[in-house]
Amino acid sequence: MKKNIWSTYSEPQLSELNSISEKYKKCLDEGKTERECVELAVRMASQAGYRDLNEIAASGEKLKAGDKVYAVCMKKMIVLFRIGTRPISEGMNILGAHIDSPRIDVKQNPLYENEGLAYLDTHYYGGIKKYQWVAQPLSLHGVVVKKDGTTENVSIGEEENDPVFVITDLLVHLAQEQMEKKASKVIEGEKLDLLIGNRPVDQAAEELAEGDDAAKTKETVKANVLRLLKEKYGMEEEDFTSAELEIVPAGKARDCGLDRSMILSYGQDDRVCAFTSLFAMLDVEEAEKTGCCLLVDKEEIGSVGATGMHSRFFENTVAELVAATEGESDLKVRRALANSRMLSSDVSAAYDPMFAEAFEKRSSAFFANGITFNKFTGSRGKSGSNDANAEYIAALRRAMDEDNVAHQFAELGRVDLGGGGTIAYITANYGMEVIDSGVAVLSMHAPYEVASKADIYEAYKGYKTFLRKL
Template identity: 35%
Template sequence: MISYSTIICSSISALCVLSTFCMQAQSVWSSKKSSWIGISSADKTAIEDFSKKYTNYLYNARTELSSTKELIEESKKNGFTIYSKLSDIKPGAKLLFINRDRALIACIIGAQPFIKGSRLIAAHHDSPRIDIKARPLYETEGFAMFQTIYYGGIKKYQWANLPLMISGRIDTKDGKTTWIDIGKNPEDPVFVIPDAAPHVDSPLRNRTYTSVLEGEELDPVIGSIPDDKNSVFNGVMSLLHQQFGFQEEDFVSAELHITPASPPREIGFDRGLIGSYGQDDRSCSFAAMHSLLSLNDIPEFTSLAYIVDNEETGNVNNTGAASIFLNSVYSIISEATTKQQFNTNITNQALHNALVISADANDGISPLFPGLSEKSNAAKLGYGICIKRYGRSFDANSEFTAKIRNLLDINVIPWQTVTYKVETGGGGTIGGQMSKDDMNVIDIGIPLLSMHSPFEISSKIDLWNLNKFFTVFYSSK
């Protein structure tokens, strides 16, 4: 007969076993800690140094046009030259392929034959913004204004009452290009989209969240002083002609972009975050280029940074990821390294054997709106780079994902995953375009707060770890 005390002891033992099992069964994800924990003083210094280079780039690179200029200039400082002929291509060569001043490929030719494999990191450097229309200038209520059209997915109300700058290029019939950059420097004038005062805005208060400002209401004030005929229109046009030498019709062949004028800033008492316009996706563009430029040895496989335009509008046009620019560069390198004339089969083999990171920022879980994310699959700022898992056949295959996981773990680089909430979130990258060319592609990024806003937020340590990972990826076997 079993005694009462025996039953009690057995029950306690079972509870202990169950408790131990529950402790052991705790999810590995819930035990992950902030990447800041355990960081050495030397690493903190390295993080600050990297952050300063990054924010300097963000300050100067407000659009894909200025970003291309910055990246070319920095590449040349690090020994890269613009490709001109097949004989340029040899192991160790540092080359630039430039696509119409709006996209580029920087590469270091590796020791192995190109068709046996390559390491490519692709990112876009365009960001949501406001563009100027072909017939932009008009006068109303004593102000000169610009007609605009927004580019990419913006929340229109966020662009009111901000100091704005105008940059870009104007190409005239005589073949001349005039570069415009007004509002970035502290002594420059700025432009602003004026909102309605709360004293008089009652007719507007029933507008919905996304329609606080309509698309046709995103027109900035650009002048207010009339000429001697009381025309502000003529006054502004006269100034533009004096300063830049162009006529009103020259706006038709202009690419002028309106972006926030404010510089990047550190956020928080501890300065652990960076706030700036354009971090989607110049965060990944900068890291892709900076890590490539930092390689000291000839990589085993040819390493390429592919920086494209027009992602925010669907990868369109001849400088977007849907163009044949990447295929053309792969064809050139394949021809040069195999010593054979152009051959589609050889190019296809090089594309098939390429390992590709499609690098793009993703949404981080918000401290104010955590319910918009599915918490168990959300990304947190400061907790590492993100392997993106979209589902619905948009993911990398499992074997390539495992290879990336191994590369991260053996190099002790913190990482996490991100999957958007089902049926409520989403986003796209340039990865699908390269997958169509039979390349092996995985989506990697870092989390941001306030994505697509005029002031996005990133974590310094995530940026630093992203750069570390890109460096080891380029050098991977």
């Protein structure tokens, strides 16, 4: 294990580290869903002088070195560019991360009443240990889009005076049979329904809701929930079918440890890499090659769909960028992608001495050892992996050392035990140089994950170095 880097920092560096950590925590609090992350990124980018690429393309304006633009896909995916002095067809330096995180989604026909309790039916998203999500305060985030096209933003459970929600667990006094089950079966997917109400609609409100099916069938608790939704959001029950509502842990990102050396929060996979990439992108002002920060959706379920990395959004946006700088040319678009270098900025598993048997210590990432590089990911025999070239790794090592960026190389656990995937192999299909890099975390995919402030700081520094020097 390398030296703990906390002891290497000067007072100015510690001040910058703390500033980055506080900024990062605020972003975690504001960006608990991919939509919220994109909205936040657009706001920050606009304040830094970035403009909407779609508006520029529509006007026919040409871009030049120093110009800063962004493009958004379906409010869940965003890419930012800062035009360099070299032609884009000579390649870009790309920071790519994902902004979706494991969670629980609300189904399209979710609201029901059972024995005087109102619930929302759910479907979990991504790889989770289902038993971790019960018996803790949860919040509800998302959008409700009505037939007339109006959109209602939903965020319940984050403010001090907000109600919160919960998924109940069986009391230990009656749990003898439950506790004999495998961990994967202790709580099953259809048992992850969200408890949202118990109070029946009062008589006056019931009379006003004579046309309401729930009131007619005497599902009075459900009727009361629908009444409250109508008052707050102008929402009918059928509007759930065109809603995207996500259930996430309630509460803010917090300092962790008596020494405040770590951060405990929901969603650090992969927003710890996404936000530090965004910070680096907005802070780097001068570079020869065009810099790019790509924040994508759907990585946790295979990077599929229109807002996942498998979509053509990034490729199409690069085509618009080439057209606005060098003129329309399919060949130059292909050259731009093939000549690029990318950091697939995703988290790695931090060595956990409480579960040492799951790791191979010599090839593990450690807290406060800096940004982590994974030459390959995948599982077992490197299945599904991108495997970075040695020449590219050497160039990265040289750049990081020149800028005194602490870094480490690691694998994700023991060889035969498991593994993980990122977006690296998808962008590698263009022929570009790609390697996974990011922050090591503890309790990955749990409702609350832990990261070292020192590693967050080194990731930010490393991403800036990459944009400037590679």
